[in-house]
Structures are given as C-alpha cells and as structure tokens.
C-alpha cells in the first residue's frame with residue numbers, strides 16, 4: 001500500500017516559526033493544506049507572522065524552558081486537536097567572539113536552546129505524535 005504523503009490537513013508544529021526559515025516553512029505547509037501552529041520567543045515577531053499568514057496559529061514560548069514548552073502543547077492541543085508533524089527548527093547561532101573572551105553563560109544559553117530545546121520539544125511531542133497521522137519529527 002502506498003504511504004499517504006499528502007500534507008493536506010496535517011497538523012504541524014514549527015518551533016521558532018515567526019521569522020527566517022521557520023516562517024518560510026510555515027507558509028509552505030499552509031499552502032500545501034496543512035494546519036500550522038508556531039511558537040516563538042519573540043512576541044512581536046509572532047504577531048507580525050500571524051498577520052502575514054491568515055490561519056497561522058501560535059503562541060509565545062522559549063523552547064529551552066520546559067514549563068513554556070508544556071504550556072505550548074496545551075495551547076496546540078486546543079488549537080489543532082493533536083499533532084502529526086514536529087519541525088524542531090529553533091536554534092541560535094550563539095556567541096561569536098574569540099573563545100578566550102567568551103563567558104560560561106554565553107555558551108550555556110546556546111546549549112540550552114540548541115540541545116535542550118530540541119530534546120524538550122521532542123519529549124513533549126511524542127505522546128501527541130503517537131496518536132497522529134503519519135507522524136514525524138524534522
């Protein structure tokens with residue numbers, strides 16, 4: 001039997017979806033018929049993204065903060081009624097300076113967002129994805 005690869009009606013979460021690659025991805029999924037929910041740490045960017053893409057749902061959340069990630073999934077459930085695709089897009093470039101000039105906290109924030117954030121979103125998505133249609137994490 002052929003796999004259902006259609007995005008039509010798929011429920012998609014894109015982290016850091018209010019600008020850059022996340023926003024372009026949100027637009028593509030919406031154009032393909034998916035229902036998209038984004039989160040972003042930047043409330044102003046979230047507002048602009050929702051104004052630019054009618055139908056786009058979302059909330060403010062920092063992927064490095066577990067309480068915010070949990071709250072995001074509660075809002076996502078209320079908005080989409082489940083999840084089929086997680087796009088774990090959030091990531092930061094981190095500090096750019098000579099290594100000898102960097103402080104411990106500079107690198108810790110990068111690890112929190114890029115590593116812990118990916119983990120937290122995947123961890124809290126899995127229960128929802130197991131109930132989903134053709135679930136996947138990108």
Ligand SMILES: NC(=O)c1ccc[n+]([C@@H]2O[C@H](COP(=O)([O-])OP(=O)(O)OC[C@H]3O[C@@H](n4cnc5c(N)ncnc54)[C@H](O)[C@@H]3O)[C@@H](O)[C@H]2O)c1
Pocket residue numbers: 015016017018019020021022039040041042045061062063064089090091092093113117
């Ligand atoms: N742009 C590139 O050339 C490039 C290349 C390779 C990989 N990437 C990766 O692709 C992803 C997206 O890149 P981009 O260039 O679109 O990013 P970007 O720097 O343009 O940021 C996109 C969004 O991420 C949000 N964000 C930042 N920290 C967050 C957090 N803790 N929680 C929630 N949202 C947060 C920002 O508010 C912003 O709206 C990143 O993971 C990046 O590392 C980008």
